[in-house]
Amino acid sequence: MRWFWIDRFTELQSGQYAKAIKNVTLAEEHLHDHFPGFPVMPGSLMLEGMAQTGGILLGEKNNFEHIVILAKVPNVIYHGFVVPGDTLTYTAKLMNDSPEGGSVEVTAHVGERLVAEAEIIFSHIDQSGDFKHLDQKNFVFSIGGLLSVMEVGKAGA
Amino acid sequence: MTSDEIFTKVRNTLVDALGVDDDEVTLESRLEADLGAESIDFLDIVFRLEKNFSIKIPRGELFPEDLASADAGLVKDGLVTAEGLATLRTKVPHIDIDTFAKDPKVENIKDMFTVQMLVKFVQRKVA
Numbered sequence: 001m002r003w004f005w006i007d008r009f010t011e012l013q014s015g016q017y018a019k020a021i022k023n024v025t026l027a028e029e030h031l032h033d034h035f036p037g038f039p040v041m042p043g044s045l046m047l048e049g050m051a052q053t054g055g056i057l058l059g060e061k062n063n064f065e066h067i068v069i070l071a072k073v074p075n076v077i078y079h080g081f082v083v084p085g086d087t088l089t090y091t092a093k094l095m096n097d098s099p100e101g102g103s104v105e106v107t108a109h110v111g112e113r114l115v116a117e118a119e120i121i122f123s124h125i126d127q128s129g130d131f132k133h134l135d136q137k138n139f140v141f142s143i144g145g146l147l148s149v150m151e152v153g154k155a156g157a
Numbered sequence: 158m159t160s161d162e163i164f165t166k167v168r169n170t171l172v173d174a175l176g177v178d179d180d181e182v183t184l185e186s187r188l189e190a191d192l193g194a195e196s197i198d199f200l201d202i203v204f205r206l207e208k209n210f211s212i213k214i215p216r217g218e219l220f221p222e223d224l225a226s227a228d229a230g231l232v233k234d235g236l237v238t239a240e241g242l243a244t245l246r247t248k249v250p251h252i253d254i255d256t257f258a259k260d261p262k263v264e265n266i267k268d269m270f271t272v273q274m275l276v277k278f279v280q281r282k283v284a
Contacts, residue, residue: 071197074174096204099216101197103204121201128196 005049006090009056017093018057022049026084041082043116046108047073050118054092054104058122061097066124071101076118086110095119100127158283160276163210167275170205174198184273194270206275212282219278220270221249237261251278 011019024031024041031039051070059068082088092106101123108116168182175192188194194202203214216222231241242261246254252269 072201074201096207098200098203101200103201121197121204123197123200 003048004052005045006052009053010089012057012060015061015094015097017091018053018060019092020049020053020056020090022046022088022090024082024084024086024088031084039084041086041088043076043078046078046082046088046116047076047118047120049088050090050092050106050108050116051120051122053090054094054106054120055122057092057094057104058097058102061094061102062124067126068101068122069125070120071123072121074119074121076116078116080110080113080115082108082110082115088115100124160280163276163279163283164272166209167206167272167279170202170209170275171272174201174205182272184271184276186272187268188270188272188275189267202275206279210279210283212279214282217248219249219251219275221245221252221266232263235263237263237266251275251281 006020006022009018009020011017026032026039030042030045034040034042055068055070059066087110089109090106091109092104094102095105096103101121103119103121106118106120107114164184168179171177171182171188171192172179175188175194175198177192181192186192188198188202199220203219206212206219207214231238231244237245237257242254242258245252245257251274252266253271253274254269257266257269
């Protein structure tokens with residue numbers, strides 16, 4: 001299993017906002033345990049999808065020169081269930097961008113229905129004291145990684 | 158903006174960033190020891206202060222950058238040197254360096270990160 005919780009970017013305005021979608025399907029095994037007879041997309045994985053959308057938005061702004069990690073979620077609110085057959089649309093707005101990190105506000109919709117919203121802070125871990133020795137580029141975005149979903153309008157390769 | 162108004166806004170900023178109650182936030186509160194701030198919270202606080210006061214806070218201007226790893230002769234045997242103290246006085250004048258200088262262990266600098274320090278910083282920025 002690959003840790004991809006978005007399927008495709010549908011819009012990207014560099015440094016401003018990004019939209020990505022996630023199709024929820026009963027083929028995902030965890031839905032059979034969460035919950036038996038009542039499959040619901042776990043809120044934690046929606047948060048991961050929101051963080052991937054926002055993290056790529058921030059990473060792209062800096063040409064993927066930093067290692068972007070999710071550092072803090074000051075706020076997250078869930079408004080409703082997401083079930084197999086639903087298409088989640090994550091919309092991330094870049095609110096802050098600095099050498100040390102950045103922050104985004106992200107919403108999750110199914111159609112017109114708002115199902116979750118979050119504020120997420122990322123750290124550029126290569127810029128923080130203990131990790132300054134890292135010289136690799138962001139591994140998450142390397143070829144074949146999550147970056148492939150960024151080809152707007154194309155499925156992940 | 159009066160210092161009371163600044164304090165109120167700083168307090169609201171900390172309530173949002175750290176999830177503390179507003180009566181926990183006094184001028185003397187230390188961000189780490191009293192209010193439970195962790196490293197990433199400092200970035201969150203910077204972002205929120207920028208937004209709430211419409212100011213720009215460049216890196217290292219509010220919280221000094223890691224002195225110890227700077228290799229610039231500012232720290233010796235875990236203590237901030239006289240030169241280091243002088244540098245701090247210039248670079249981060251909102252921090253109470255006189256108190257810090259009494260026991261200038263590097264790790265003690267964090268006890269100087271107080272609500273009062275944030276208020277002083279903002280006062281200088283919006284002046």
